[in-house]
Amino acid sequence: MDYAIIVLLQVVVTIANLALISAGLAVIFGMMRIINMAHGEFLMLGGYAALVSHQAGLNLWLSIFVVAPLVVGLVGAVIERLVIRRLYGRMIDTMLATWGVSLALVGLITVIFGNTVAGVSPPLGSLEIGAYAIGRYELLVAGVSALLFAAGWWVLARTPVGLIARAAMQNRDMAAALGVDPARVYAATFVTGAAISGLAGALIAPIAGVAPTIGAAYIAKTFITVISGGAAILAGTLSAAGLLGAVNAAFSFLTGPVLGEVALLACAVLLLRLLPQGVTGRFFRRSL
Amino acid sequence: MTAFNRRTLLKTAAAGAALGLAPAYIRGASAADAIQIAGIHDASGGIDIYGRPMINCLTLAVEELNARGGVLGREIALKNYDPQSNMQLYTQYATEAATKQKAAVAFGGVISASREAMRPALRRYRVPYFYSLLYEGGVCDRNVFCMGSTPAQTLQKFTPFAMKRFNAKTIYVLAADYNYGQITAKWIKKFATENGGDVAQADFFPLDVNDFGPTIRKIQAAKPDMIMSVLVGAAHNSFYRQWVASGMKDKIPMASTTFGIGNEQALTSPEEHDGIIVSYAYFDGIQTPENLDFITRYKARFGAKADAVTEGAAMTYHAVNLWAEAAKKAGSVERDKVIAALETGLSFTGPAGKTTIDAATHHDTLDVYIAEVKGGAYHVLESFPQQTPADTAAVCDLTKNPNETKQFVIDVKV
Incomplete structure (x- = not known):
């Protein structure tokens, strides 16, 4: 019984992790159709922002929840202004441009911090369940992930800001005709996506550690999750993360981490063969 | 704008060639x-x-x-x-x-x-x-x-030492997924069985794996008496963090064949590494x-x-x-x-x-020495002077076969 609970918690943590690191990409790629190859680097920057500010003496929670999103949001604003703004609607071009941005960011961070791994111990200790235990911090990350998606839904569905954002993404010209400045909406949305990635990167940093090249470990997984999710960014990302995360965790338990990753990829291939439009191409079609 | 005629071009090219050659001459001399x-x-x-x-x-x-x-x-x-x-x-x-x-x-x-x-x-x-x-x-x-x-120089002494120190019979091996990890895991199994114990399970991880959550849950279920870490590289370092974060630190003791050869004691906190025992041919202490x-x-x-x-x-x-x-x-x-x-x-x-x-x-x-990590430093517990490379000697004799060029995968009988 205790073991069942701990396995269940581990599966939830794996799913939440996948959803969390994909959330920023869901906004930037899912909503804005920008193939952001620098997504992994946004996560990496978030990790460094939190780590560096914490090592400079700042409270760890402030570093993670305030500094990291702010820093990466700011970086996102600069990149949007310099690069992305010129490329809206040119999907393949955004891929090339953001790939360049990704290489530049990896290079920049390597020059500043060196190509080494840094880390900070996860705080909070562990939660005991019978003979088993799981890190409280990992559960907290799962909780934050859930909150993030709930907040995302609320903003998109219940606030004028969300309505305007959705409208501008769906029909730019009509939104402009109704008095919305699409350029500003696009910029704000990109910055929001970057900030969410920064927060996600900071949250996973104590668990995984940070290195300049760590983005590469996440980029494929996050794209697979968002693409498998389909058109509805929140429901899609969540359902795809749920499916892929569960498969990954289950196979990791049964065999090992290698086959866990293989199973995740195989599952995504199968999913896209059966549902080419992603999960939300067939199910939850009217959701967000 | 300066006109680039043939003459200036030739001059620049000649100067460039001379410059380019100069260091080569200097290098050649020394x-x-x-x-x-x-x-x-x-x-x-x-x-x-x-x-x-x-x-x-x-x-x-x-x-x-x-x-x-x-x-x-x-x-x-x-x-x-x-x-x-x-x-x-x-x-x-x-x-x-x-x-x-x-x-x-x-x-x-x-x-x-x-x-x-x-x-x-x-x-x-x-x-x-x-x-x-x-x-x-x-x-x-x-x-x-x-x-x-x-392994014959270190693990042969180290495995029974760790088993005795931790009063352990079953060992859970976590190893890097390439030749070093695979072969070392076999050695550990051999020496553990010889000393009346056993390897409960050996898990192998590619060098870029940094999420050990499911593995730690598996270890909790297997309840081994001790962990032997054969993890390699910077990504694997996060295992020691996640181990402590899962509250496993004082529940299952750990020995390692690799902790410290990359100065992991400086990359982890004392809370994460205190009590781990290791065995090498050198410690800075x-x-x-x-x-x-x-x-x-x-x-x-x-x-x-x-x-x-x-x-x-x-x-x-x-x-x-x-x-x-x-x-x-x-x-x-x-x-x-x-x-x-x-x-x-x-x-x-x-x-x-x-x-x-x-x-x-x-x-x-x-x-060869066995030491315990404590507060970022190694405290030598025991030393074994002048250990011979018996494992390689069992398969390799270059005085007899000087043209041998391969790496023998030593057949570890368990």
Whole structure:
């Protein structure tokens, strides 16, 4: 019984992790159709922002929840202004441009911090369940992930800001005709996506550690999750993360981490063969 | 705008060519009397934690030899290559060191995969090669000298020691997924069974895995008496963090065959590493006059904050000195003469004690220590002087078969 609970918690943590690191990409790629190859680097920057500010003496929670999103949001604003703004609607071009941005960011961070791994111990200790235990911090990350998606839904569905954002993404010209400045909406949305990635990167940093090249470990997984999710960014990302995360965790338990990753990829291939439009191409079609 | 006519173009080109050639002439002049040697270690990338102190010790050893007048009256010119933890670059740099730099000897290789990438190239170009990190044993190649400890030298004593200390019967092995991890896991199983215990399970992880959540849950279910970590590289380092975060620290004790060879004690907090026991042929805390003196020189050269000296680093220092001794003895830096001189059973006493080259295996007899990590430092619990490379000796005899070139995967009977 205790073991069942701990396995269940581990599966939830794996799913939440996948959803969390994909959330920023869901906004930037899912909503804005920008193939952001620098997504992994946004996560990496978030990790460094939190780590560096914490090592400079700042409270760890402030570093993670305030500094990291702010820093990466700011970086996102600069990149949007310099690069992305010129490329809206040119999907393949955004891929090339953001790939360049990704290489530049990896290079920049390597020059500043060196190509080494840094880390900070996860705080909070562990939660005991019978003979088993799981890190409280990992559960907290799962909780934050859930909150993030709930907040995302609320903003998109219940606030004028969300309505305007959705409208501008769906029909730019009509939104402009109704008095919305699409350029500003696009910029704000990109910055929001970057900030969410920064927060996600900071949250996973104590668990995984940070290195300049760590983005590469996440980029494929996050794209697979968002693409498998389909058109509805929140429901899609969540359902795809749920499916892929569960498969990954289950196979990791049964065999090992290698086959866990293989199973995740195989599952995504199968999913896209059966549902080419992603999960939300067939199910939850009217959701967000 | 300046008009670019043919004359100015030719002038610029000529000046450029002269400039480009000048350093080549200067290099040519000094290269005639300096002995070229190559160092090929990862100074960046995921495996740099092992490479950096090795590069320091290589540099220090060469500088000291040069300060004493070089080898055979000639200065030693060291060139360091950084393969950036990329196995392809190892082959490329080994070839470059042999053909372009014309190195008389090469020191380097960090993980076993990098050694196996370089070994054929260096043998083809007849450049003697010293590999200084501890590894799984079995390399049988007259062109190569393996300076680090192998499982028969460490694990044979270490496994029963750990089992006794932790009162353990079942061991859960976590290992890196390449030849070192796979073979070491077999050795652990062998020595554990011989001592009345068993390996409950062995899990293997590619070098880029950094999420150990499901594995830690599996360990909790398997309830082993102790953990043996054969994890390698920077990504695997997050295991020690996640282990503590899962509250496992005081529940299941841990021993490791790799913790510390990349100075992990400096990358983890005392909370994460206190109590882990390890076994190597060198610790920077060894209290011998040679080592105390060596550490003083090392810190004077690289600063108090430099990467601590590891087994691989200390053995690199030994390797350079052994090579220099051999060159002196042979009166030449020519490959065959140096190897013949080393095969006379040459030994060097340095920071890691006395190391003696074994002619039959091209490994060395060395002192082995078992230590506990505490507060970022190693406290030696026990020492085993002059351990012979019995594992490799069981399969390899270069005096009988000098043309052998392979790495034997030692058949570990369990």
